[in-house]
Amino acid sequence: MTSSPARRLVSVMRRRVYSPVRTALREATAWRSYSTVREACGLSDAVPLLVHAGRIVDDRCLGAIIDALPRLATYHLALVHGWTGGDRAAVEGLLRRARAAGVDARVHRVVRPRRLTPDFLAAADLAVHGFCRPDGSSPLVPEVFDDYRAAGLRIVAGNARGVRDYLVRHGAGEVFATGSLPSFATAVRRAASVPTPADGSDSAPTPADGSDSAPVPAGRAATAPAPATPVPASAPAGPSGVPTPWTPLGTGPVRLGLGTANYAGQLAAIATAVCAARPAVSAELVMAKPPSSFRYPADVYLHFPTEHHLDVQLDQIRRVLSGYTHLIVDAFRPVLGRLNGDDIAGDLPALTRAGVKVALLAHGSEIRHPVEHLDRHAESGFRDAPEELRARLTTVAQRNRQIARESGLPLFVTTPDLLDDVPWATWAPLVVDVDGWACDRPVMERSRPVVLHAPSTRWTKGTDRILPDLQELHDRKVIDFRLVEGMPHDEMRRLVFEADVVTEQFVMGTYGTFACEAMAAGKLVVSYLSESVHERVDLRPPIVNATATTLVKTIESLIEDRATAARLAAEGPGFVREHHDGRRTAAAFDAFLR
Structure with missing residues (x-):
């Protein structure tokens, strides 16, 4: 007869052997x-x-x-x-x-x-x-x-x-x-938030409105919605969980891709403006930048060196060709990686075959011809550019103009001076966050006005031409001059808020994103403007027009007539809201997205 411990051992072994089978049968x-x-x-x-x-x-x-x-x-x-x-x-x-x-x-x-x-x-x-x-x-x-x-x-x-x-x-x-x-x-x-037809019939999806909370399903008790997460930050190399302010890519009739330069965050601003103006549009922004670069909002970040890797390129091909109905190509850069070359021309056949509707977007040096700019502007910054750089930019501008002409694609430019280079283009104004730059600090009330100059690249702003004169005014205690370079965006905002006068550029003939931000903050902006360029688009920005040679006299006259200077600065926020809050820019893309 088997002992009691032995029987217990056999029982345990049976349980161990047959327990998984019994569990599976019970579940089945x-x-x-x-x-x-x-x-x-x-x-x-x-x-x-x-x-x-x-x-x-x-x-x-x-x-x-x-x-x-x-x-x-x-x-x-x-x-x-x-x-x-x-x-x-x-x-x-x-x-x-x-x-x-x-x-x-x-x-x-x-x-x-x-x-x-x-x-x-x-x-x-x-x-x-x-x-x-x-x-x-x-x-x-x-x-x-x-x-x-x-x-x-x-x-x-x-x-x-x-x-x-x-x-x-x-x-x-x-x-x-x-x-x-x-x-x-x-x-x-x-x-x-979009109900399924009760009869199960096939129907087009209701366009997303970009709202962050969904209604409670019919017949359910109301519950508190989850915290809003308006947009994906869906990149293998991007910061996951960072919300972006445009309607995320969906299944609606217009699925807009944007990429890949996103200079000064303008592509992100355009995506936001377009989605706000057109509820049927959803968007995805891909940004290819070196890891060390300042990052603006995007859904997908491609670290620039890895853009050449085969797996990254194949992922991008699948993303673009299967996901988008429309595509805004930024700065003529390729959107399918680098398999087809270093500009958008090599990608166009695949995009056409996939039925993706494409538009081109230019901001400056990718389309601005150095030689022609030198002919038009005595103050042209290309006089200060290194010869090798000037030659390379000439080649780039000529190549991109050829792509724009031969492709026949819609071409948009963010600054009106570029219409001199590509007169058939459409002006889609720069976009800034007007409310985010609002500042109630008065200007021109200090005995020494704070004058700020913050170049992104010195030769494109004429920095070296104006620096000695501004430093001399500072040394004479006429102004409090502050030169800022390489500052993070949030810190730059604080410095703009503290300033009275912002000197932007003196060599290009138009104003850029930084001037718009300064005007939105109610600061007095001094910059070199080509009047004929802005008259062409019926634009009269409240900017004090000056060149490097007239800057000292201009600043001295502003100090002498502070009341007039303050009134001009006060016009800035209204001007930026009218032309650069995104509504006019979204309208420029209406025909393309229709």
Whole structure:
């Protein structure tokens, strides 16, 4: 007869051997005990519920979706899975991840019914899929998408060409940038705000309005919305979680891509202005910059050296050709990486074949011809530019003009002086945050006015021409002169607020972003303007016109007549709001985006 300890040992061994089998069998038959996914999760109708009913092991982005749940404070997630070893093991890993993120109480494992019916899924609010694959391949649309639609669920899925085409064709949901937590959270809110047709018919998606909170689904009790996350920052090299102020790329009729220079943040400002003016437009901005550069808002950051890497280029090709209906090409730079060369010309055939509508955008040296500028302006800054640089910029301007002419694409310029170089272009004014630069500090009241000069590049501002005279006025205690270079943007704003006079440029003939910011702050701006250029666009900026040779007399006259100087400075905020708050710029792109 077997001893009692031996019997106990055999019993323990049996439990160890058969426990996994028993668990699997128990899970495989558990579906019979509930009729809907919401019932399986034990949730009331008042709780927003996301459901994932595809193969868990095939969806590599579910981990990121779980990581995003803290941004969706009221949402629960149901993982409907099979009882095969692969799915069960994958779910266990996801539950561990949910515990680490502090959302394990909102993630539910549900054994997949033998037959997945629309009635079973319909009790959820949204369906989610990720599609982030380790090999970078573009996935096919899974059959479960048809089940989701039959259940009346809108779908939030990772951005891939086949998936996006499916959602656009059926008006069935929203896409998000795989791996981006704010992008997923925003897509969920947008999908929840657009009801699915009750009859399940195919219909065009309602254009997104860019709002950050979604209405409570019909028949549900109102709950506090999750904190707003208006835009994704979806870049492998970008700062995740940083909100950007334009409508994130969706599945609507106009999906606008912008890239890749974003000089002085102008591309970001244009994206914001266009989305604010046109609710049907969603946007994605890709910015290629060296890691050490100042960063302006963008959805995707490509560190400039890696733009040549094959995997980065292939990712960019998939992003642009499968995601955008319209594209604003910034500074003639390539948008598909560097496979096709170092300018946009090599990318145009692929963009045309993909049916992407393209516009070109220029800001300055990429289109401004040095020789012609020297002929037009006695004060031209190209006289100070190194000869090698002047020759290179001449080549660049000639090449880009040829691209613009031969392509026949719409061309936009952000400063009116560039119409001298490309007279067929459309002026799309520089955009600044007028309210963000508002300052109530009065000007010209101190005995020694504070005069600020902050060049980005000295030869483009004429710095070396004016520096001796401004220093001499400072030494005579006529002014308090401050030269600032390489200062972070927020610190520069503080210095502008403290100034009375901002001297911008004295060699180009027009005003730039910094002058607009100074005018918005109510500061007196002194700069060299070509009057004929600004008359062409019916523009009379409240800027004191001066050259390097007349600057001293100009400043002395402003000090003598402080009241007139202060009145001129007071006109600045109104002028910038009228021409440079983004409304006029968005209107310039109307025909292109229509």
